[in-house]
Amino acid sequence: LIKQDLTGQHWVITAGPTMEAIDPVRYISNHSSGKMGYALASAAMARGATVTLISGPVQITAPAGANMIAVKSADDMLAACQQSMATPADVFIGAAAVADFKMKTANDQKMKKQSDTDEVTLTLVKNPDIIATLAEQKRAKIIIGFAAETQNVMEYAKGKLARKGLDMIIANDVSRSDIGFNQDENQVTVITKESIWSPDKAAKHELAIQLVECIHQHAVSRRH
């Protein structure tokens, strides 16, 4: 039996990649599987939380009982987050791999091959930083981000914690092929302003249980 100690809490979690349209048939995206975010949603629901899972396009099954919101672009994901947290949530976890850039202007017709040139230039502009916007707007009591890095993991993660105004950042090294993107296992380091914790490498659903406990403890200690 699992203690239902998150009953009455609303957790909002983003997961998966975003998909940015180039034209009606093409897009820019990434290899995020959504597994970590979906596992966190399941683990929070198992303890009684109400979970809204805002997900980019993924190949995995939605956890039973979650309020699912399917989105494609980062703009859509931000709008869905703001709508879900019109009343501030208890916890927001940004596990989505948001595309950094989108088309400055997506084409409304399929782009045609130009027979006279071997090059094409797409003009991209920065996507909104979803988590930084939500932190700024205080949409949740506790805001947790992920940092997938291939080098200087700790240094970059700490930078993101401060710059984005987060309470906690969960960092992992995606240059390792045995963990992270598309894998069933993950090894992370949890960083807050006061503490650093590196749980052992574990299956994403096992790790999710530990992370939910860690997030809950952080929230409890903040309330005192």
Ligand code: C5P
């Ligand atoms: O991509 P980056 O390393 O900056 O991601 C760190 C955190 O910020 C992640 O939690 C990610 O979900 C979030 N993020 C976001 N909006 C972006 C880029 C990242 O919410 N445009």
